[in-house]
Amino acid sequence: MNPRRRKLLLSVIFIVAGMGIATALALKAFQANLLYFYSPMQVAAGEAPTARPFRIGGLVVEGSVSRNPESLAVKFTLTDTLEEINVTYDGILPDLFREGQGIVANGQLLPDGTFDAFEVLAKHDENYMPPEVADALAKAGVKLPDSSHYTPP
Amino acid sequence: MSSLQSFLHMGGYAIYVWPAYVLTFIVLILNVILPLKREGQFFRALVERKKRLEKAQ
Amino acid sequence: MFEYFYKYGSPRHFYDLSKMFVPWLGGICLILLIAGLTGGLFFAPPDYQQGESFRIIYVHVPSAWMSLFIYVVMASAGAISLVWKVKVADALARASAPLGASFTFLALATGSLWGKPMWGTWWVWDARLTSELILLFLYLGYMALQTAIDDRRTAARAGAILSLVGVVNIPIIHYSVEWWHTLHQGPTITKLDAPSIHPSMLVPLLIMAFAFMFYYAAVVLLRARYEILENERNSAWVYELTEQRKG
Structure with a gap:
């Protein structure tokens, strides 16, 4: 690799790593404000x-x-x-x-x-399932939010 | 209610579901049409330039 | 190895390759789209909580994934063009930006259409939504740089640096739902244990994701082809192309 390319590659790594570290520190400082x-x-x-x-x-x-x-x-x-x-x-x-x-x-x-x-x-949570599966799970004793709102057409 | 109607009705969420799909496909189609149109324009301009050069000779 | 790379990475060769590949990629994309839409809109059952409104997932989630994926491609192509001066990488980065911006816009807009009935609001300033909005501005900034700088090589270099600076946003978007309390729910499919989505709903989602991948591959080649023509507008081989088109 010629010296010019090596220098360019190093500056690319420097940009990405530098931004990463700076952002990590900034986010840590603002941690409390980022909580929704x-x-x-x-x-x-x-x-x-x-x-x-x-x-x-x-x-x-x-x-x-x-x-x-x-x-x-x-x-x-x-x-x-x-x-x-x-x-x-x-x-x-x-x-x-x-x-x-x-x-x-x-x-x-x-x-x-x-x-x-x-x-x-x-x-809402990250679980997606058909109503029948939710019913079966509920019968098996798995705790799920109440699904009474949904009525099949 | 017929099955087509109930399908379009989307359990009462039609006004949210269908715009989402329509918007997606409008954007996807535009992203195909626009570059093709620009390529056409590019070649038309190039042909024009060529004609002008040939005339000048 | 590099000789091979430079030969096939030559603009002329890339132009021909693109002509060959675009119809195939586009065809596969169409088939997958039809399969994914039928699966998602007809065969997938309604969600036990969200009813039919969850079907927005089939356009929202693939768009959001593509918005991140395209950014990584754009920044990598930018780095390659910066260090190795590969012209095709330039064209790919430039062609990716409008597509990435489109998918980011779609992720935000369809998410909003989902959020209104389910969350009760079109928009909240939580970490996930805000970082995705920043992604849109990164894409738009990149595109603005490309139009603002007349010299295309300078524009490509400036764009590459901007996209590298913005890379830090990608892990933030992905992990925002785990690092901070957000209104947006956590990951369904990319978490380490089994995906918490029923297979009948997951399969159409994965098909749609592949459809969007092929769409991107086809359209980015189409766009990159145009960028290459612009870059090489004064070279003999572009000039010769007009002969073929007239005939």
Whole structure:
């Protein structure tokens, strides 16, 4: 390899490696800001901001959803299996919202420890299967989010 | 509901599923047509240039 | 070995090869597309949670994979053209950029159409979506550089450096869903244990992914062929091509 090509090759490696290291350091420094949501445990540990709105993510506890029959207001409990937090919300829920489902709520922590959400988004998991397979798994005792929302045509 | 209708209905998600597919195929087709058109233009321009050169001689 | 490489990497030879391969690659792509679409739209069952809306997966996931794959090809071709001055690598990098940008746009747009009914929002600024948007800007920046710089060799070098600087974004996009809490779900197929998607849904997805691969191979050759003509517009062999076309 002639010296000019060697020099060029080295500079290519230098660009890629340099950008890699710089970005890794920058991302490490901003780690906390890159989290799209906090878990109930982080909230319990006081890691979440109290003065400004933030997002909280977790699973909707089975049987915890209570809807107000006259309005869109809804109350439910979020869990990360370690800590729980009560959430109140007044608005339209996404199609995937159901008990056992992972969701992300955006809002503010009230002094009494409940989370007042102004936005609720559903976070679906990476599992895809036909309804029959889900039923079979459910019968076999595998824990899956409630699939009652889907009715075959 | 006929089976074609229910297929087009996509369980109520038609307004999300079909635009996704249509958009994809529009973009894929454009990416074939545009370079072919440009190649045609390139050769037409080249032929023009050749004619001009032949005239000048 | 390098002699062989330079011979077959010569613009003229590449032009002929491209003419030969494009119809075959395009044909295979069409067959795979038809198979993948029938499988995905008719035969795959609806998802137990997302119902029919999950069918967007068949255009969204292959587009997202291609957006990353094409970037790696573009940056590698850029590095090769930078170090070894292979003209064909230049043309391949230049031809890849609009295709990569198209697939990145499609991944974002179809993802948005999926996100609205399922997540409840068109867009969120989580790590996965934001890094994919940065990828789109990298492609667009590369394309802007190519049009802004008149001298094609300088443009190719500047583009190669830009694409190498952006390579760091590729692992970030891929691992974003594992490194940080994101609204976007984790990997289904590329994780180390068994894919968590039922085979009846997985097979059409893989067919669509191969269809998009062949599409890229066919169209990148088509585009690179044009880039080569532009690069070599003053050479005798391009001039001779007009004879064939008229006849």
